[in-house]
Amino acid sequence: MRVIDVHSHIYRENGHDPGWEIPQAAPGPIGPESYVDAVGRSRLAQGGRMVVYAGSGIEKFREDATAVRGANEAAAELVAMAPELFILGFTPDPFHLQETLCMMEEWVKERGAKIVGEIVPYIAGHEREGPEIDAVYEKAAELGVPLNNHSSTTEDSAAIGRLAEKHPEARIIMAHIGGTWAFRDGIKVARAHENIWADTSGWPMVAGGIMEIALRELGASKLVFGTDYPLCDIDSWVSRLERLPVSDEDRERIAWRNAADLMGIGL
Ligand SMILES: [Zn+2]
Structure with missing residues (x-):
């Protein structure tokens, strides 16, 4: 099955959190090569593609003005290694x-990014809203690209x-359907706004019947497939x-068509 995964991150090896480890990586040092290799052996490689956002480095945004370039260059470097497999995102500071x-x-305009995200206030340390x-x-709307905004709490979804x-022209993907423990609020908010879609990344894809509820309440036109790789495994999520x-x-809408429409790409 063809799939566009709208939600993955690139982490650097740091030895103390699971983000830098890569599901299905061959034994040996972890790096961008292992990422490309593991995704290339997954079911995503069967005609599909994966959006890559910055991961490591966003927690330094506040204190380090150069972190935004470093974090996004790491994602760009990965995408350049296998452009047929990856789609570039841009993570704002x-x-x-x-x-x-x-x-x-x-x-x-120049590097080929198709989406702005993931905006993750709780890790980057900024407010959910503000000027x-x-x-x-506004900039994303002006550039014609959608945004991916993290949500895992009632407050996140409300924001x-x-x-x-406030930005009816912006097209927003609410990550994680609003969160494993707050998905009902996420669904309510996504349902109330024409310009919000929900991605299945993280646990909501596999936890209980969250997907079935989301389907019932939102319908397939509002759902886009996401994993949160490498925190979650690709093939298990595709199987679900x-x-x-x-x-x-x-199924095709959720798997790739909605995402392709949002990002203005073909497959
Ligand atoms: Zn997130």
Whole structure:
């Protein structure tokens, strides 16, 4: 089955969290090569592609003005190693707004980025809303690219709802369907706004019947496939998508068509 995964990150080896380890990596040192190799052996490689966002480095945004370039260059480097397999995202740093807005333009217009994300306030340490986030949303709308915004709490989803209202021209993917423990609030918010979609990344894809509830409440047109690789395994998540009780047409929408439409790409 063809799949576009709208949600993965590149982490650098640090030896103290699972993000730098890579599911299905061959034994040996972990690096961008192992990432390319492991994704290349996954079911995603059967005609599909994966969006890569920055991972390591975003926690340094506040204190280090150069972190935004380093973190996004790491993602760009990975994408350049296998452009047929990966799609570049751009992760913004609201603490250094002017540099970030310039880079957004460079990344989309010159480096081929198709989406802005993942915006992760709880890791990057910035507010969920405010003038800087507004500026990032406005810029994404101006550049014609969607945004991927993390949500795992009721408050996260409520903030995304307000951003969607304030920026009707922005197209927003709410990550993790609002979170494993707060997905009902995420679903409510996504349902109430025409410009919000929900990605299946993280645990909601495999936890209980969250996907079935999301399907019932949101429908296939609002759902996009995501994993949160390398924190989650690709093939297990694809397998869950394959077994969802939907028509082939709806499965295809969730698997790649909605994402391709949002990012303006073919497959
Ligand atoms: Zn997230």
